[in-house]
Amino acid sequence: MRKKNIIVTASHLAFILILLSLLFAYEKTGRKLFSFLTPMSLKPYACEDTVNVTPEYISNDLILVNRDHPIPSDFTPDPVFYRDTDVLMGSEIIESYGALSDHIRETFGDRIYVSSTYRTTEDQTRIYEEEGPEIAAAPGTSEHQTGLAVDLYTMYHAGMAFLDSPVGRYVNEHCSDFGFIIRYPDGKEDVTGFSFEPWHLRYVGQPHARIISENDLTLEEYLDMLEPGSWYSYNEYVLGRVPEDNIVVPSSLAGCNMSFSRDLCGYVIVTIVT
Ligand SMILES: [Zn+2]
Structure with a gap:
């Protein structure tokens, strides 16, 4: 017994x-x-034949910038003033950030504020020297130098306390509806090299922001997942990652609306609206 x-x-x-x-x-x-x-919300898309295209414009929306992947020296950011403020942001994100900010104001009667967005190399060097490598990215490896990132706070709630406010929680849960992702999510420190930053939003555009958010990915994991030469479907979109010196699209979709973004890894991400 x-x-x-x-x-x-x-x-x-x-x-x-x-x-x-x-x-x-x-x-x-x-x-x-x-x-x-x-289940992964991205599905394989059967593409039988491709045709070469020459894009008129290739955006920076999906560029990868991290400690192992610095901004190339020939990269030229395009910062512009946000509305009638003296805040400089990448021109790519102005409209989406404005939509997020307006939505917060209409929904909560509250405001989000930008503590940092576009930084010059000199700004980043000064911050790096002042705050050290634990807090700040080395010059040349900060997304802020691209103009595609914004650091946010709301009144009385900055830093980690951003999450203690209804606005901060809302931004963290819904920023992907506006084309942004929480670039350094909780539990992904080993992938991003940064601990959780609920205030740092990075613009990647649609449908990428939704796919990344729905599948709990980081930008690193998302780009890794897009197998060069393969095609994927997501709702009304078809996506692919192709070499930047040989940009192709599925022949059957050649007449559709499409956009292109470089990733700074030698590829271009093709986003087609079917
Ligand atoms: Zn930041």
Whole structure:
């Protein structure tokens, strides 16, 4: 009887240990292990034949900038003043940021404020020297130098406390509706090199912001997932990542509306509205 009890206790203990290690893995890998429970919202798109195209304009929306992937020296940002303020932002994000800001004001009767957006190399160098490598990105590796990132706060709620405000929580949950992502999400420090920054939004445009957010990805993981030469469908969109020196689109979609973004990794992301 006693022996049986010990066996039962040991098996309970083993079960609890397995459960705990699974929970630990869940936290550590940012739900990756359990991703099979939430199906990827991007589906393969069968493309039989492609045709070469020469885009009139290639945007910077999906450029990858991180500690291992600095901004190339020939990159020229395009900062402009936001509305009638003296805040400089990348021209690409002005409209979407304005839409987010207006929506917050209409929904909450409250405002979001920008603590930092476009930074020159000199700005970034000064911040890096003042705050150190733990807090600030090295000059040449900050998204702020591209003009595509904004740091936000709301009255009395800055930094991590942004999440203590209804506005901060809303921005974190819904910024993808406006083309932005939380660039350094919780639990993805090993991928991004940054701890969780609920205030740092990065513009990537649609439908990329929604796909990244719905699938709990980082920009690094999203670009990795887009296999060069493969095509994907998402709602009314078809996407592909092709070499920048050989830009092609599926022949059957050649007449559709499409846009192009470089990724600074040697590829261009093609976004087609079908
Ligand atoms: Zn930032």
